[in-house]
Amino acid sequence: MSFWQENLSIGKLIVPRFMAAPLDGITDSPLRQLIRDFSPTELLMTEMRHVSCVSNEKDQRSLKYRPVEHPLSFQFSANREQFLQEAVDKVIERGFLMINLNSGCPAPVVTRSGSGSALMADLPKLEMLIKLFVKAIDGRVPFTLKIRAGYKQKNAVEVAKLAEASGVDCLMIHPRTQPEGFTSRLDYAIVAEIKKAIKIPVVFSGNINKFETAQKVYDLTGSDGFMIGRALWGAPWKMREITDAAQGKTFNISTLETLEYALKHLDINLLEFGPRGFIPFKKQLPQYIRGVNNAAVWRGTLLRTQTAEEMREHIVRLIDEHRTAPCATL
Template sequence: MAGVTDRPFRQLCKKFGAGMAVSEMVTSNSLLYGSQKTLRRANHEGEVDPISVQIAGADPKMMAEAAQFNVDHGAQIIDINMGCPAKKICNVMAGSALLKDEPLVQKILSSVVKSVNVPVTLKIRTGWDTQNRNAIEIAKIAEGIGIKALAIHGRTRACLYMGEAEYDTIAEVKQSVKIPVIANGDITSPEKAKYVLDYTGVDGVMIGRAAQGKPWIFREIDHYLKTGMHLDNPSIDEIKNTTIAHVNELYSFYGENAGLKIARKHISWYTKGLKNSANFRHYMNTIETVDAQIKTIEDYFNFLSIESPYIKYEEEMLVA
């Protein structure tokens, strides 16, 4: 979720009921010696607690230094990423590539845990490929070293994001350790969240891509788990106001020029499946001023609300 879960997006998700929002992944060497862009990812000013910062890397000493840097800048939880499948991360033996080297995993986890006085959590996948699922072994190593919670994406590194997430390994991990285990992967609805919780016995679920353009998914899941009932879809006005507020936060955080460009993908996600949204998104990508961007958002949602004040997705998008 690098490039998505910046401070404005994390704050928005927490507003809609997320219990915790983890920062964008930052590699340890970039954080210690990086650019203004990298340092911005470590900016948590005004963020609602708990502040969890995600780091990645393959050098135990440098990972410890990165953890210390983040704690000094407000991190209350350090999250180690050993789940990212991206080639640029795996090519430097970080992220999910580390699952192939259990001794190095142990050294990194031990170095980071010893370096800070805040909880350290870990994110992994079920293994390197379908012939090498070693999540249970990694989980036991993590628990023994002092990792406080473990999140597992239900795919191997080789699977990337293809196919369906599998939850059997996650269930086995949950039975193998006593620390909290959090399931991740293909959790896109309140019903799916309940299914995964019941099937695996985990302590919580982690939402990633399903929150893009739908940050209210957190309140929907929370309400369903507590009551067994569905909340109504958000109104057109709520989506409009949420989109505009989010975009304005992006302008403030990145500056107007960069914020305008970054906002485009979020606007696209907010409007996906709505009437005439394809034409709207195409036009949105041609707009070059923040005033015009805001006005176009307002005009589009005002057009939708004339027909109905409630959200209605086009049939073909629901099928897709």
């Protein structure tokens, strides 16, 4: 069996090497349900939610998911002990198979309170939180940590060692600092250094949108796992395309099929979020219609829609047009 076909052990959970990254507002339950049509076994992750939100929200909205989304990991943000145990208990009782702590989010609205990547600049607090999570989880599910190369200064190697020594089962890293956001050069060397410094699995997150990129990441860093993030945005088939390529197979999807998936996505959004579910769907739209003629014009028309019915009618019309016309393959 080749490296790419082998599974990855994260604590007691065994999953494929490729997994979906958490993208707040994007990899929500509807997109995760659609990813499952193409990738039935890969690990998926919820968007980040603060421990106090999970512990206190009345409608338990952040704990909602469909069984088809398993294996599914829950991602927390945290900056203090308060509510941590209650939140962890709720997540485990709800059936999530892994818990992840976000120590990588660069958004000022998150770092201002000391959560997300700001934790990398306060190692005593990060260590305290990791130990509190390990204690609260008490071996019931694996506990993983998602970091950056550092907050303002690069200290990911030190953080990785601290994480391993404090009981983290797997480290996920997006090797950019907080000011570097999501677009600057990725620091492969720091991930290679981490791989040499710790024994727990290391999962790489950053710019993986085709198998060749994952291969390059492996050659440069020796990473054990590979996260697909923005490539899945409005493209639930993307991880399948990559895992098929890893097995020497070619995955094709026609424009007609991507349009049918757009409609399916809209309908799941309406089911999960109610009549206003067409609004978050707009964020997912551009990829789905990439292959149609006059895509830019269609994008404008669809983004201006004011109701779910109007959006639905337009997509159905596009589908009908592509049923009668020869469909281009993306």
